[in-house]
Amino acid sequence: MYRIEEVAKKTNLTKRALRYYEELGLVSPSGRTESGYRLYTDEDVAHILHVKNTRDLLGASLQEIKEIMDLGKRYELLKQDYFSDKHASEKLRLLTELEGTLRAQRDVLQEKLNKLADMLQGYDDKLTRITNKKRELEKEIEE
Amino acid sequence: MYRIEEVAKKTNLTKRALRYYEELGLVSPSGRTESGYRLYTDEDVAHILHVKNTRDLLGASLQEIKEIMDLGKRYELLKQDYFSDKHASEKLRLLTELEGTLRAQRDVLQEKLNKLADMLQGYDDKLTRITNKKRELEKEIEE
DNA sequence: AGTAACATTTACGTTTACGTCAACGTTAGT
DNA sequence: ACTAACGTTGACGTAAACGTAAATGTTACT
Secondary structure (H helix, E strand, O other), X not given: XXXXXXXXXXXXXXXXXXXXXXXXXXXXXXXXXXXXXXXXXXXXXXXHHHHHHHHHHHOOOHHHHHHHHHHHHHHHHHHHOOOOHHHHHHHHHHHHHHHHHHHHHHHHHHHHHHHHHHHHHHHHHHHHHHHHHHHHHHHHHHO | OEOHHHHHHHHOOOHHHHHHHHHOOOOOOOEEOOOOOEXXXXXXXXXXXXXXXXXXXXXXXXXXXXXXXXXHHHHHHHHHOOOOHHHXXXXXXXXXXXHHHHHHHHHHHHHHHHHHHHHHHHHHHHHHHHHHHHHHHHHHHHO
């Protein structure tokens, strides 16, 4: 179990950001000491990193991230009462909703991936042009 | 030449955003009508799209984007006085600086690309698991 | 036992990236 | 010639994502 500063270092977030994320209901430490210090598990840290990646890579707002995760949690809850067939159709509905949003997110990611690849190619082209230019200049100077 | 609303539609930015970018020195319309209306060329639009992509994909702040582009412009300026060998070493210095920042940006992009690919894989896995689960549930309901 | 380094909550402050009027001029269609 | 739709420049407002300071308690070391 880690205290907040450890987690801040591990995740490269500030302590304030961690508390803020908790305030939004995005991440919660698994426990507290008797005196009230937050205690995070490795699992908590992994979760935080996932949130951070979603923010950085998908470019989603913290609210959006929360909504995605709440959807997942709602399903996990339903999953619990496994043996109540009564709720099978309800499960199916939720699952379909979850599938929809996930597929949408996936498509956004795919789109970003494509654009990123293009952009990277552009950078590489520019870099080789610069390298050539540098060689030219170095020759020019030598003389 | 397009007026601002056209450009807003083409780039999927608001008119306010376009003016704001201009205020920051990020993008300027190539011309104005006699009465003061902004006029953008296709080249301007392409530039704006590049800025937008850099913001969305690299996740850079508008200030950072400006700094990157200013560096490029500084080089373009030096490039102008092509025949003054006197400045060859100065060119080389600027070029090396430019190369450095570009390479850094490239590495960030590469890193993001890798993480994005991972994340995408994660989504796909989750989606196939959900699809299976749905099939299960559908069977269960039929009976 | 003292103290430096860590933690807590509360609350106000700040930056970025625009949104939203207001007051006013321009363009274009009928 | 009128009017709707578009443009301009201020200038103030705002949401998100924290930063920062204050007041206070806790750990841990010497």
